[in-house]
Amino acid sequence: MTSVPSESKEKKSRGRFSELLKVEVKLALRTPMGLGMGIGIPIVLLVVFGLIGVANPGNVAGTGLTVIDLYVPTLMVIAFACLGIYVMPLTLVRYREMGWLRRLSTTPESPSRLLAAQSIINLVLALAAILIVIFGSELIFGAPLDVSIPYFVLSVILSIAVMFSLGLVVAALVPSQQVATGACGGLIFLSFFLSGLWVQPAQVGGTLATIMYYSPSGAADRVLLYSVFNATPPYTSMVALVVYAAIFAFIAIRYFRWE
């Protein structure tokens, strides 16, 4: 009777993943850090900059764009940064620290599925944030958007890829949740700054503007800005994003630990 237990097929794998995803969604709703940061912060900032725009109509720094126009891409990048550089890595580091990833790795399920479930949840939140920013700025604050769908889709994919893979680099390299909180907090503020939250690159000009244009979050901001106004994004910023995503993904894959 002690024959080797038969190998069961992978046929149930879809059912298994849906169960894991369902549980992760429930947990995400019970600990609404993702909802609060990925959706709440963009909504609050949308209202803030929308009202600033209403109070200060007209061009900003001769760009031909109003305040709310300029902040449409910035708010999207902020949502991606919140989800990618803060919510997701902290969740993963917490799971690792509590031994949950290790616990999963003793089952037939792979902990990489948990990473997949987390990515899906945060991507859905990111898409929701995009819709809120686009429609909010256009319908409520009258931004004259003219979205170039192919460039916009490409810009969103690159921007999300860079922000999420940067978050995974943090998750891969930090030893503990405490360090992760500090590292993610620092990185997210830097990303906010470079994406133009406090001051837009068009307003500062010079070297700082160049740095912003080629930083991960600044390049994301720049390609998104062009694509929501039906212009071809500067390919230099596109290339910068591809390079960042490749480097970050390489480091994250190379150094990620399940325990």
Add this chain to the structure above:
Amino acid sequence: MSQESEQMITVQHLVKRYGDFVAVNDVSFSIKQGEIFGIIGPNGAGKTTAVECISGLRTPDSGSISIYGLSPHKDRNRIRQFLGVQLQESSMPPRLKVGEAVNLFASFYPNPVGPDGLLETLGISHVKNSIFKKLSGGQKQRLSIALALVGNPKIAILDELTTGLDPEARRETWALIESIRDRGVTVILVTHFMDEAERLCDRVALINHGKLVVLDTPEAIAALAGGSRVRFVPSKPVDDKTLYAIPGVKEIERKEAYVTVTGTGDLAASVIDSLARIGVHISDIEARGGNLDDAFVKLTRDDASNASGGVQL
């Protein structure tokens, strides 16, 4: 049943190092189908590392492990389908509900047991809708056991499962482990509680400083403790020299009026006889055989004083 099929898990010359530290040093043993196999030893002895190698969580530096002829490292995907693991000090997402956790784990396995029945058996069905962080220590342990068993495993590895439980919960957990074994599951139990090993295990491997010190039934290991122990109150003071002269006496301990001697042979009779001959009467006599606890202390101490290895049994 043939000899080979009875040995479902075979560990040969297992070595695992962490840097310069040798956590497991040339350990070999076999585990039989359907037994409760205990791995005991002091903290840091290498028990957990040994079972982590068996469960495929760690890769041995040398030696081999075979589970039904499969390798935990190369065939980990197959082995995981029939191996249930309860990890020492493993936590869960704080807001995960008990029922959700068990259903989730059931979804990982090809032939899970019914989650509801399992929670009932483990006595935690009433907290099915409670989140993990609201559970008591005992409930968390039971949930952890439930997750190890929900996949209907053929082998369950349980690491320090009663640590942190109150005495009543420990006893209930023991009864549960016995019922698991009665269902035909082979159990590998890692513990540093000797009473637990003595009560539950069919065979016990004592590991110290990464080495296998002894492997036998708990009774046989207990007998290695140097036999029995007799405690009494003498009618008048007796010095150590007189006591050591009594046949069989090996060690003496004193506490208030009580004298406890440890030794071999028919110790109680020998003590009563010898002391009567010199006019000392004894009262309050309590005699018992050696237990696993005594053997543990003796064997781990021998091992420390004889670090070159090779314990004389």
